Amino acid sequence: MTTAWFDEQSRMSPEELQTVTFPLSRLGRRGYDEDAVRDFLRDVHANFVRLVNERTSLWQEVQRLRRRIIAGKANGDANGALAGEADGHVHAVRVLSAAQVTADRYVADAQAYSSRLTEEARLRRDEIMQEAQRYSDMIMEEAHAKAREAAVTALNAGPSPQTYQEQQAAHAELAYLRTYSDVYRAHLRAYTEGILRGIEEWERKDATSIDDGPRGAHIAALPTADRNGNTYFE
Amino acid sequence: MDVARLRKNFAQVAEHGDEVPLFFYSDLFLKHPEVRDMFPISMEAQRGHLVDALVKIVANVDSAADLTVFLQGLGRDHRKFGAVAEHYEAVGASLLATLEYFSGPDWTADLRSDWAAAYDVIGAVMRAAAQEDEALRPAWWRGTVVSHERRSFDVSVLHVQPEPQLDYLAGQSVAIESPSRPRLWRYYSMANAPRPDSPLEFHIRLIDGGAVSMALTSSTAAGTELRLGPPVGVLTLGQPVPERDILLVAGSTGLAPLKAITDQLTALPQPPKVHLFFGARKADGLYDLDSLEKLAAEHSWLTVVPTVSSDPRFSGETGSLPDVVARHGDWSGHEAYLAGPTQMVQDTADRLVAAGVATDQIHIEDFGWSEP
Numbered sequence: 148m149t150t151a152w153f154d155e156q157s158r159m160s161p162e163e164l165q166t167v168t169f170p171l172s173r174l175g176r177r178g179y180d181e182d183a184v185r186d187f188l189r190d191v192h193a194n195f196v197r198l199v200n201e202r203t204s205l206w207q208e209v210q211r212l213r214r215r216i217i218a219g220k221a222n223g224d225a226n227g228a229l230a231g232e233a234d235g236h237v238h239a240v241r242v243l244s245a246a247q248v249t250a251d252r253y254v255a256d257a258q259a260y261s262s263r264l265t266e267e268a269r270l271r272r273d274e275i276m277q278e279a280q281r282y283s284d285m286i287m288e289e290a291h292a293k294a295r296e297a298a299v300t301a302l303n304a305g306p307s308p309q310t311y312q313e314q315q316a317a318h319a320e321l322a323y324l325r326t327y328s329d330v331y332r333a334h335l336r337a338y339t340e341g342i343l344r345g346i347e348e349w350e351r352k353d354a355t356s357i358d359d360g361p362r363g364a365h366i367a368a369l370p371t372a373d374r375n376g377n378t379y380f381e
Numbered sequence: 382m383d384v385a386r387l388r389k390n391f392a393q394v395a396e397h398g399d400e401v402p403l404f405f406y407s408d409l410f411l412k413h414p415e416v417r418d419m420f421p422i423s424m425e426a427q428r429g430h431l432v433d434a435l436v437k438i439v440a441n442v443d444s445a446a447d448l449t450v451f452l453q454g455l456g457r458d459h460r461k462f463g464a465v466a467e468h469y470e471a472v473g474a475s476l477l478a479t480l481e482y483f484s485g486p487d488w489t490a491d492l493r494s495d496w497a498a499a500y501d502v503i504g505a506v507m508r509a510a511a512q513e514d515e516a517l518r519p520a521w522w523r524g525t526v527v528s529h530e531r532r533s534f535d536v537s538v539l540h541v542q543p544e545p546q547l548d549y550l551a552g553q554s555v556a557i558e559s560p561s562r563p564r565l566w567r568y569y570s571m572a573n574a575p576r577p578d579s580p581l582e583f584h585i586r587l588i589d590g591g592a593v594s595m596a597l598t599s600s601t602a603a604g605t606e607l608r609l610g611p612p613v614g615v616l617t618l619g620q621p622v623p624e625r626d627i628l629l630v631a632g633s634t635g636l637a638p639l640k641a642i643t644d645q646l647t648a649l650p651q652p653p654k655v656h657l658f659f660g661a662r663k664a665d666g667l668y669d670l671d672s673l674e675k676l677a678a679e680h681s682w683l684t685v686v687p688t689v690s691s692d693p694r695f696s697g698e699t700g701s702l703p704d705v706v707a708r709h710g711d712w713s714g715h716e717a718y719l720a721g722p723t724q725m726v727q728d729t730a731d732r733l734v735a736a737g738v739a740t741d742q743i744h745i746e747d748f749g750w751s752e753p
Contacts, residue, residue, distance in 0.1 A: 254423035262590025
């Protein structure tokens with residue numbers, strides 16, 4: 148072979164491959180079939196061209212990415228290239244930011260849920276209180292009416308053997324009303340405490356910290372506290 | 382330092398909105414993962430705080446005196462979060478990285494050195510104030526809950542023993558962190574005057590969706606260890622105690638600072654006459670009336686007027702707190718202290734001014750950074 152295939156200094160081109168010639172073997176000695184060699188060379192040439200093209204386009208791609216990195220660095224392009232140490236960091240920042248935003252959303256959801264739950268409990272409690280008030284009014288009115296009736300009866304009838312029995316009956320009625328009131332109050336208390344226990348249990352299960360939301364102009368790069376205590380709420 | 386250039390650059394960066402603080406904190410946490418633990422899980426409010434602080438700093442960067450007071454407060458305040466000198470460097474580096482990233486091709490070496498110089502000053506003022514403060518008091522106090530009393534559906538009264546002793550002025554507040562809500566601090570006023578070896582009283586109102594108030598009202602039993610920040614606030618009697626008669630107007634748990642002021646007055650040999658209006662929506666919202674009426678029975682100079690706004694069955698004063706106060710006489714010769722829901726405080730202040738009370742005689746909590 149006359150061409151230095153392995154010479155790194157003068158790397159072979161496809162064109163050189165096309166011009167390469169082989170000396171003919173002397174008559175009477177065994178040699179390759181000339182046509183077969185030419186066919187083979189044609190195949191090698193085609194492959195060679197393909198490889199060179201691939202190499203060029205890869206090189207261009209490398210150059211293009213390199214330019215994008217430099218451009219991305221220069222103008223802070225949020226869609227800059229994802230290569231190089233600096234870009235790796237920016238990529239990581241973006242991933243962490245996305246995770247943080249997701250976490251914020253979870254916490255906000257939990258906070259909204261907690262808010263709704265407390266609001267509902269508050270409403271329910273108001274309803275129960277009103278209902279209790281109505282019952283209490285009714286019981287009081289009934290008791291007053293009974294007392295009036297008893298008084299009128301007592302006045303009209305004067306002392307009679309029935310009076311004592313009626314008094315006893317009134318006492319019994321009063322005792323009943325008292326008992327009823329106590330029972331109702333106990334039920335009411337049990338119900339309210341049940342609600343509070345429910346909230347506490349939910350509270351315990353939900354160990355994540357929930358923010359009260361921004362309130363007031365209180366501030367900082369490092370963590371801060373909001374003001375929502377005694378002088379700052381509603 | 383070119384202030385105009387700095388402001389222009391900041392305005393340009395700020396156009397990127399929430400992306401800016403988001404980038405800042407992610408950059409900080411990636412470079413210094415150990416710092417992440419100093420912040421709550423949700424960073425939403427925190428990002429708002431950062432931007433607010435930066436806006437305030439950039440707006441006041443050429444009025445050193447105002448800015449210094451703000452930064453000193455900020456520096457002292459950050460002690461309870463565990464901020465130390467190294468954190469300031471880390472924050473500075475991430476701040477520069479963030480500004481550079483969002484400035485794009487407009488980022489120059491001059492801008493970089495301007496920002497670096499500005500941050501050096503900011504950090505130095507904050508650190509110096511923190512260091513000075515370190516010599517005076519701890520970063521935070523351990524507060525052991527002595528008792529927890531649920532007074533109504535949504536108000537609890539807590540007694541908390543601080544360790545070491547916590548000196549404050551009646552009417553001031555401290556930030557409280559509950560162990561079940563780490564890294565979330567909320568301000569609450571002490572409801573009693575300072576006395577050595579005596580627990581602090583707090584009135585906690587459950588706020589719908591409020592993480593800390595929820596934790597404090599429902600899952601804080603005796604023995605719970607809270608963290609308390611340093612006392613802050615200007616809703617105090619001042620020195621010397623004013624000689625004028627005093628009007629106290631408290632809406633709901635706004636009672637706490639005003640009860641502390643009343644408590645402080647009980648120690649005076651000759652206290653001024655005090656009218657304390659205590660208002661709530663419903664009668665059961667007057668969660669501390671028993672204790673106030675006991676005080677009034679013991680001290681002839683104290684008059685307590687319970688007021689309910691939407692409960693016609695209530696036997697005492699009914700109507701909105703500002704109305705009730707206004708129809709109760711001439712307050713022009715009084716020093717007025719107001720605390721409670723923002724709207725109620727504002728309305729009461731307006732009514733008092735309209736009725737001839739001088740504005741410098743009306744005291745409300747200032748949520749800025751001035752400390753007495």
